[in-house]
Amino acid sequence: AQSVTQLDSHVSVSEGTPVLLRCNYSSSYSPSLFWYVQHPNKGLQLLLKYTSAATLVKGINGFEAEFKKSETSFHLTKPSAHMSDAAEYFCVVRYSSASKIIFGSGTRLSIRP
Amino acid sequence: DGGITQSPKYLFRKEGQNVTLSCEQNLNHDAMYWYRQDPGQGLRLIYYSQIVNDFQKGDIAEGYSVSREKKESFPLTVTSAQKNPTAFYLCASSIQSGTSGRVHNEQFFGPGTRLTVL
Numbered sequence: 001a002q003s004v005t006q007l008d009s010h011v012s013v014s015e016g017t018p019v020l021l022r023c024n025y026s027s028s029y030s031p032s033l034f035w036y037v038q039h040p041n042k043g044l045q046l047l048l049k050y051t052s053a054a055t056l057v058k059g060i061n062g063f064e065a066e067f068k069k070s071e072t073s074f075h076l077t078k079p080s081a082h083m084s085d086a087a088e089y090f091c092v093v094r095y096s097s098a099s100k101i102i103f104g105s106g107t108r109l110s111i112r113p
Numbered sequence: 114d115g116g117i118t119q120s121p122k123y124l125f126r127k128e129g130q131n132v133t134l135s136c137e138q139n140l141n142h143d144a145m146y147w148y149r150q151d152p153g154q155g156l157r158l159i160y161y162s163q164i165v166n167d168f169q170k171g172d173i174a175e176g177y178s179v180s181r182e183k184k185e186s187f188p189l190t191v192t193s194a195q196k197n198p199t200a201f202y203l204c205a206s207s208i209q210s211g212t213s214g215r216v217h218n219e220q221f222f223g224p225g226t227r228l229t230v231l
Contacts, residue, residue: 009153034219043119043203043222044156090155092220101146101220105155 002026004093006104014112019078021107023091026072033074034092035065038106044090050074061085086111116140119204119223126191126198126230134189134226136204145187146205146220149173156203162187191228202226 007022025031032051036044048059055067065076074091091104117138126132136145144163148156158171162181176195181187187206191198205220 036222041201041225041227043224044205044220045222046219049219100158103148103155106153 002093002095002100002102004091004102004104006089006091006107008107009105010108010110012110012112013081015083016080019076019081019085019109021076021089021091021109023074023076023104024072025074025091025093030095032094033065033067034094035059035063035074035076036090036092038088038090040087047076047089081109081111083111083113085109117204117206117221117223119202119226121226122224124226124228126228128230129193131190131192132228134191134202134204134228136187136189136223138185138187138206138221138223140206140221141184142206142208142221143184144207144209145181146207147171147177147179147187147189148203148205150201150203150225159189159202198228199230200228202228 003026005024013019034049035047037047038044047063048057048065050057050067058064063078065074067074086109089107089109093102120135146161147159149159150156157173159173159177160168160171160179162168165181165184168179168181176192178190203225204223207220208218
């Protein structure tokens with residue numbers, strides 16, 4: 001079955017330290033992968049997307065993600081966390097074989113001062 | 114400004130009442146979606162529409178209904194048959210539904226409507 005797994009429900013880091021949010025997806029010939037951010041009581045905003053042009057994808061607010069086919073992973077990283085990064089992050093997969101979009105369960109990122 | 118809007122932002126309903134949540138987009142997108150989000154959980158698909166006058170059930174369609182009479186509008190009705198309607202509802206749209214070829218068009222989300230049943 002097609003699926004996406006966010007390995008951590010909650011991640012807490014200190015301000016200024018690196019951020020790593022993990023995402024794995026079930027294997028597919030040609031997935032499209034996305035990371036979204038959601039601040040409290042707001043809609044989702046696209047951070048970045050993988051569309052096979054390059055395996056390292058740069059997004060907004062200093063975030064980036066690397067597509068690793070051998071590991072079926074699409075982890076989200078940021079070199080230095082900022083207080084404003086505190087939010088919920090969703091990894092999303094879209095398979096070319098279906099119109100359905102699959103959301104991960106989300107990772108809540110907390111930033112310690 | 115192009116975008117997707119939802120109204121109202123907060124909605125209160127008495128048990129047994131139907132309510133309709135509005136979703137409008139001026140992005141000229143073909144596909145529109147309704148999701149439900151419960152505390153601490155991801156998004157679950159209620160209904161989606163790939164084209165005007167057509168829509169399909171998502172994973173949790175029971176107790177909900179939709180219409181797609183215009184390209185820019187996709188209202189969601191939460192009926193009295195929905196047993197636990199209190200949730201945050203998100204509407205989204207995208208350029209294409211992804212039924213053929215490479216599909217990497219992202220979804221654009223509205224700000225959401227928080228529905229509370231009293």
